[in-house]
Amino acid sequence: xxxxxxxxxxxxxxxxxxxxxxxxxxxxxxxxxxxxxxxxxxxxxxxxxxxxxxxxxxxxxxxxxxxxxxxxxxxxxxxxxxxxxxxxxxxxxxxxxxxxxxxxxxxxxxxxxxxxxxxxxxxxxxxxxxxxxxxxxxxxxxxxxxxxxxxxxxxxxxxxxxxxxxxxxxxxxxxxxx
Numbered sequence: 112x113x114x115x116x117x118x119x120x121x122x123x124x125x126x127x128x129x130x131x132x133x134x135x136x137x138x139x140x141x142x143x144x145x146x147x148x149x150x151x152x153x154x155x156x157x158x159x160x161x162x163x164x165x166x167x168x169x170x171x172x173x174x175x176x177x178x179x180x181x182x183x184x185x186x187x188x189x190x191x192x193x194x195x196x197x198x199x200x201x202x203x204x205x206x207x208x209x210x211x212x213x214x215x216x217x218x219x220x221x222x223x224x225x226x227x228x229x230x231x232x233x234x235x236x237x238x239x240x241x242x243x244x245x246x247x248x249x250x251x252x253x254x255x256x257x258x259x260x261x262x263x264x265x266x267x268x269x270x271x272x273x274x275x276x277x278x279x280x281x282x283x284x285x286x287x288x289x
Contacts, residue, residue: 193216235271240266
């Protein structure tokens with residue numbers, strides 16, 4: 112079995128264990144409303160955690176620094192105001208290969224002045240689905256590169272706040288990398 116097939120199958124299995132009642136019934140409509148073409152939604156994202164891991168091209172506002180038609184796993188915030196570009200996918204509580212859970216947070220450019228000129232810290236309040244487990248992570252300087260680890264595997268609901276903006280998304284952390 113090829114690496115891509117194992118990766119896709121593993122993602123489907125990981126996401127199948129985490130559900131949310133707020134998931135839209137129509138995945139194509141949900142992807143389009145988040146600012147991405149429906150064709151970019153991966154098959155593994157159609158089940159499980161509420162936010163879909165997409166593998167299509169990044170939106171124009173989030174592709175600075177990438178060359179060509181960059182296709183990296185990413186998750187849009189529910190409002191479409193932020194995207195988590197995952198350089199380690201799947202995310203995992205334990206990474207056997209020594210890599211990190213590197214996420215590049217890219218926020219949609221602000222069209223109107225919010226009265227602030229300095230970058231604000233991105234505050235991530237994460238709650239493990241079905242539990243009272245809650246952790247807070249911060250990315251100094253606002254959305255940008257980060258290493259975001261979670262204490263347990265599962266579906267994490269993220270409340271994201273930065274510079275007067277907010278959005279939410281779900282990220283799945285596997286128990287360990289294959």
